[in-house]
Amino acid sequence: MKTILVTGGAGFIGSNFVRYLYNKYPDYRIIVLDVLTYAGNVENSPEGAFGSSRYEFWHGDVRNSDLVDTLVSQSDSVVHMAAESHVTRSIFDNRLFFDTDVLGTQSVANAVVKHCNKVERFVHISTSEVYGTAQTAKMNEEHSLNPMSPYASAKCGADRLVYSYWATYHIPAVIIRPFNNFGPYQHLEKAIPRFITSCILGEPLTIHGDGSAARDWLFVADHCEALDTVLHVDADKIVGEAINLGTGQHKSILEVAKSVLSIMQPEETKDLVEVGDRSGFGRRSVCVGEEPPEQLLRFIGDRPGQVLRHTCDAAKAKKLLAWEARTSFEEGLRQTVDWYKANRPWWRPQMWMRHIPIITASGERQVH
Numbered sequence: 001m002k003t004i005l006v007t008g009g010a011g012f013i014g015s016n017f018v019r020y021l022y023n024k025y026p027d028y029r030i031i032v033l034d035v036l037t038y039a040g041n042v043e044n045s046p047e048g049a050f051g052s053s054r055y056e057f058w059h060g061d062v063r064n065s066d067l068v069d070t071l072v073s074q075s076d077s078v079v080h081m082a083a084e085s086h087v088t089r090s091i092f093d094n095r096l097f098f099d100t101d102v103l104g105t106q107s108v109a110n111a112v113v114k115h116c117n118k119v120e121r122f123v124h125i126s127t128s129e130v131y132g133t134a135q136t137a138k139m140n141e142e143h144s145l146n147p148m149s150p151y152a153s154a155k156c157g158a159d160r161l162v163y164s165y166w167a168t169y170h171i172p173a174v175i176i177r178p179f180n181n182f183g184p185y186q187h188l189e190k191a192i193p194r195f196i197t198s199c200i201l202g203e204p205l206t207i208h209g210d211g212s213a214a215r216d217w218l219f220v221a222d223h224c225e226a227l228d229t230v231l232h233v234d235a236d237k238i239v240g241e242a243i244n245l246g247t248g249q250h251k252s253i254l255e256v257a258k259s260v261l262s263i264m265q266p267e268e269t270k271d272l273v274e275v276g277d278r279s280g281f282g283r284r285s286v287c288v289g290e291e292p293p294e295q296l297l298r299f300i301g302d303r304p305g306q307v308l309r310h311t312c313d314a315a316k317a318k319k320l321l322a323w324e325a326r327t328s329f330e331e332g333l334r335q336t337v338d339w340y341k342a343n344r345p346w347w348r349p350q351m352w353m354r355h356i357p358i359i360t361a362s363g364e365r366q367v368h
């Protein structure tokens with residue numbers, strides 16, 4: 001029986017991945033280490049997992065090196081996802097981001113060094129945010145690292161820390177750089193769940209700036225399939241490598257908001273017409289057909305350090321992992337909308353965290 005340690009396994013991607021592993025590999029034992037910040041929820045554990053000898057949940061901190069050491073010593077593979085993960089939150093309170101994302105990674109990496117004889121693979125989940133704004137049409141792993149937010153720089157520090165441990169101590173590390181994920185179990189602070197729940201609640205969808213910031217949107221189930229391969233492909237192929245995961249296509253935040261509206265209110269929004277202030281700092285209305293203006297989109301100031309565009313070059317993942325994202329944005333969004341519609345009790349307690357006060361690029365205090 002193989003043992004896989006997943007840090008941050010009660011969060012969005014972590015819990016999707018733990019559920020995926022738990023259901024796919026009946027002969028695997030999965031250990032989750034999660035401190036259950038506001039973003040973690042023990043109820044994200046796989047159904048029926050508690051009480052099973054195949055699942056162990058440890059409520060603890062990745063910065064607790066004794067605990068991490070004990071859990072790593074029992075593991076064949078370690079997938080390190082635990083992090084503070086919200087860019088906007090890192091703008092108003094960044095200390096915890098460096099503590100958790102950098103020093104937490106150091107604690108896990110040190111344990112992997114110590115138990116290198118037992119640990120076959122150390123998968124570090126980095127992020128495309130380490131690149132900053134795209135300087136090329138698609139960003140490959142050679143793109144320069146220009147993190148543009150405290151979150152991104154903390155993750156960049158962790159990414160390079162893991163690389164340096166591979167170079168120095170020869171740990172079996174692989175660095176994964178996923179682009180923006182979406183899907184079930186994502187916290188309401190992130191754009192797509194916020195848009196979907198705004199629709200459900202009959203609120204306008206809040207857009208940062210003019211909504212032109214574009215991202216490569218990866219459905220979380222596709223990410224899980226890629227990580228499955230990362231755990232199982234020949235080590236020689238991938239150890240010491242950084243690997244992007246994304247679709248190779250981007251969509252702007254405004255396009256995403258409109259897609260959510262058209263999935264959730266297909267009849268009413270089929271004749272969307274934009275009107276109003278395009279400065280990005282006033283409110284802008286979207287009229288529906290001939291109806292009087294209805295507030296469906298609300299434009300607020302842009303986030304400081306906004307990344308303009310991210311588009312993944314996933315050629316390396318295709319070559320090394322034989323992986324490609326296979327869920328279209330529309331299909332992933334449909335599944336995500338259905339999940340949020342069906343799971344109000346899961347997301348209702350997070351409603352108060354959907355908006356965060358920050359100072360915008362123009363120096364204004366705004367609630368994002």
Ligand SMILES: NC(=O)c1ccc[n+]([C@@H]2O[C@H](COP(=O)([O-])OP(=O)(O)OC[C@H]3O[C@@H](n4cnc5c(N)ncnc54)[C@H](O)[C@@H]3O)[C@@H](O)[C@H]2O)c1
Pocket residue numbers: 007008009010011012013014033034035036037038039040041060061062063080081082083084085086100104125126127128155177178179180181182187
């Ligand atoms: N969501 C995305 O679009 C995306 C994209 C690229 C990379 N990532 C990375 O993937 C990983 C998972 O992201 P997510 O969206 O699932 O994040 P998330 O915020 O939903 O989950 C993070 C989890 O880590 C846990 N955690 C935080 N601090 C901890 C600590 N000190 N000790 C133990 N556990 C702790 C939280 O309780 C939570 O369960 C992160 O490393 C993130 O940087 C996310």
